[in-house]
Amino acid sequence: MKRMNWLGLGFLAPALLVIALFFLAPVIMTGFFAFTNMSTATGITGGDYMLNKSALRALGDAGLPDATLEKLEDAGYAVDEKGLAALAAQIDQETADEFARLHGGESFATRRDVERALKDLRQNRIRKTRDRKAAAELFKRSVLNERFGTEAEFRAALTAGGIAPRDHDQITAQAYTGWVWTTENVELLFTLPSTWRYAANTAIYVAFTLSFNVGFGLFLAISTFYLPAAQAATFRAIWFLPRILPPVLYVLMWKWFTWDTGFLSTVTGWFGMSPKNWMLDSPTHAWTTIVLINGFVGASMGMILFASAIRAIPASMLHASEVDGANRWQQVRYIILPQLRWPILFTTAYQTLSLLTSFEYILLATDGGPGRATEVWALAAYHTALNNYGGNLQYGLGAAFALVLVIIGILASLFYLRLFNFRQLVGKPLIEG
């Protein structure tokens, strides 16, 4: 018996692995990323400590005392005893002596200046660029533009640079290049005017697409039910095509259909209408197209589910109603629809959840256009986290967008489970009871 269990688990293992890798891990990581300021610039794996000009400027704005700022900024490079001793140790005493004769006691702002000074050496030339750079580094007294791997090293360098200890914390925090925990993303979501519009767009998208999916799926299922079997099968097969077409190809055909040089414009052109892009002309056009693109895919799924559910209705009930003189509409209204309650609820629930998070057809068709009128929440998450012309992808903010969807998804699932009264739904069949 025990071996059987192991076998079962073995069979399940691939599925569990897939769920863990592609579902659980991303969800957990989303929750975690959402509360960080992670971006391309901060990296994912952690950071170092580096002070550059931008950081100094920010410190100045944040009120770091001018004296400290100047000290950080002006430290530069100094040809002092310490540096010369290091030079003697690294190359030789003669080189150090000649350099002391030429530039002893001088200060330089940048390494390039020191390199130029080192080129003045005549008897003891440093011939390799790399050696000259290494030699120049010996005179560095500034902490600027150097990456320190650990906080301790950075603080030690600050101390060595004579920076007052009370400023260390502020400077260290600014110098950290990695990500930090923050609730800023969530606050941004509530303050940005665009996020409210994305939420409204998502509501429009889900409501209209869902109504179309369920309504049209129901219409197809019922109308094909009354057709002769062979014709019904053909119709259903045709309506199933959008679902089995590759999405990229399917949307491409929609584009050809709606472009201003496409099919619709050509046909309307025969009647004297000027050509226009029927997909992107206005937000209304864009929404109509998107609902139709998604709707035809979704409706076919509803159609299959509803059609099989109708088949499950005992034919005797329909025959009996005909004997009683019921017409087709009355049959639909009083026999078929009441029996379709569960399938309709299931389709609604399932499709709400999948529509909330789906954006692939919108991305391919309008990419959120025109003017972000069709930018839904999930698409905004994608654009923020993974698409940026300037190069700094905002993983943290994107994850915060996604986290909202995860939360709504979980809440909606709980609500639906309650609505379906799951326990009753899977209760023991009465026949065997």
Next chain:
Amino acid sequence: MTILRNILASTALVCAGTAALAEDVTITVWAGGSNEADSYRMDAIELAADMLMRERAIEGEELNITVEKKRDFGGWDDFKQAVTLAAEAGTAPNIVVTSHLDIAPWSQAGLIVPVEDYLDMDAWPLNDIYDNLMEIAAFDGIQWGLPQDAESRPFFFWKETMRGIGYTDQQIAELPAKVAAGEYTLANVLEDAKKAVDAGLVEEGYGFYPRVSNGPDYAQFYQSFGGVLQDPDTGKLVLDKAAMEAMYQFFVDCVEAGVTRKNHIGTDWGQWYNEVANGKAALWHGGTWHFARYTGKEGNDDFFGTIEFSLIPAGNADGRANTITHPLVYLITDQAEDDLEDIAAQLVKIASEPRMNALHAIKSAHLGITHQQSNIELYANDLWASEATERLLGTANAQPNHVQYGAFSETMWKGLEAAWTGVKSPADAVAEVEAELKAKLGDELIVR
């Protein structure tokens, strides 16, 4: 015996020495946004490797460099994701060719190392590279990369259409100078585009035919109306509300006048190139590298006979005629071994030699990066390269290297999209851009 022993000993020494010095390294180069015409972005590294190996051999060091090249990324997004993910995983390519805008975020992230740590910036050929291009490859006073090419983004006129609305050949030839002097402005662009549409020379929506997606080009129009991208004193990004609104208004006016399509954004690039290269649009703007596409794939055999080009015209009295150069740069990534970074740096240095860079410039219709390129016949004899360098590159400025510039650029574009497509009025769009930028950039933004 002694002689034999000496010979043996010295042979052994030489063998041991060679064995110790022989080094096999593989240098990987990834180039973003590149197609066949841009192959010298990577091929130049191969040529440079050959040169470096010969130099080292003369110095008595045996160095074998294998260069691995890759440029088939889906697009800029895929390329940048590939580079950053590879770097996080510790398998970054040694050399990347990418936008200079990546320097700010990638340097903070520690993905790249400054070339100035390895190269003598006062030595040839680096001391011959244009100063403004070197500056574009620097960030916070550090020379992170080297410019790989230069370009700029001109305004184009289809000569036949211009003649059709009453310009003489002489007047067309004078247009570039008039644009540069601020005498021909975007108001004239709108006017001429309208004439071309009204006269039926081009279809409605084809009077002024702009770029179809976000890009540096739109920052040019912001500058045309007096907008400034970065405050030179503080290094902060600048939102000039009046300039932004005037720029949005210009595109709205174009749509209302019927010279630009309301749903122009998102037009297929292939369709766009084909249309502008063959006179379907009256006025448009693009990049210097378009020359290769128009005269190559799109089959325009007489570029100079059919097209006139100039700076992007000024928008109003506050602005100026301008063009933005958006050079790609060679960046060296952080590697476990310092030697690899050094070799990579030497390679990009050699690849920046004028003669070497001219191969890329002419093959891909980009502009040169060094002064001496004008003394290379291949470059100097090319009419487009020399004309475009002279007419455009002198006035070209670049977008700022700033960690937050990506967010700035995206937000500006979102606002333009909303105004252009009629979803919002220009004033409302600017108000939203302001709110969004203030929230996202905080202290790094100056609003004027």
